[in-house]
Amino acid sequence: MCVLAHVLEDAGIATVVLASMKPVAERMNVPRVLYCEFPLGRPLGMPDNAQFQHGVLAAAFDLLNAPSGPVLVDYPEVVAAIETPLACALPPRFDPDIAASVDEAQGLRAAYDRAVARRGATEVGRSVDADGVPGALAELERLVAGEHWKEVYGPRLDTIAIAHDIRAYYQEAALELAGGPVPGARQAEAWFYEQTEAGKTLAAARDALTEQEAPSGITFYMQPVGR
């Protein structure tokens, strides 16, 4: 982001960065920075809150009045993440003959479909679409059961994208089921890893891949740091 600020200014476009990483911005001689201590992934601070978002934009535009730079100003309001799990009921066990994670994913399909119909878009689809999510979980279960990843996937390990798709599928279904206001940052993540069978399977599959000495660049990016 700070690199692009330099590039754009060189082209004659005045920039304001809504920075989320203050020490990075400080070291890069960026023209105008509004440091916003908001949850990562929410640079305007609060979803569904036009007034708050306008406050941030007004503070950003205000920096354009500075006669020279670099200028770095802290936005006065801090927004913290909430890491307690989202309250969202999970479907009951339906088919005891298949893995719990696969059964669970199938049970969430109706909620996922409603979410996509409402929004008109989905984040699922980097490696598999919604139809492929239960199968992707079944493959992860094979890793957990001890199969080597090359037996499961062949030569190409794509589990960063697979993990993304499974999480996105669950998150979109959960937001639909929970209803109400948007949960605090990281609440959907905490729910996924702490409450769902798929989250447990994904964590166990990552551990299995680590033990198999799969490329660390892949296992590292399969999950958020600290999980």
Added chain:
Amino acid sequence: MSSDQTMRDLMANLPVPEFESTPWASPPPLSEATVAIVTSAGLHRADQDRFEGRGDTSYRMLDRSDRELILGHWSSNFDRAAYVSDHNVVYPIDRLEELAANGTIGAVAPRHLAFAGNQPDTVSEVRLDTGPAAAAELRADGVDVAILTPV
């Protein structure tokens, strides 16, 4: 410690590209300025190519009327729930429309810009190649001011 704080601590000491000076463009008054959003969230329309994994230095131009874009950044270390519910929390396009309607800004740019922020530490190709190319496209659209939003 919170996950966000862990990430901020990790990133604080990463090597960054060195810039010895600070460039400085002087925009027209805000009420006459054309404003664009530039994001590193990797946003793209469903009909545009996805961003590949780490180190994809390409960019997508987004039309002013585009909504419900896909968030293509590859990191798993930020909250995505808010964006799914309200794109303005990353891409405040509806807020810009409101500011143009009430005369605070001169105009909303016809096109906006997305890169994916998951880049190697040097960011050389963005700095020297795709970044300037994207900036020239915005400039050709008459953009005076850009608001930069990371995730």
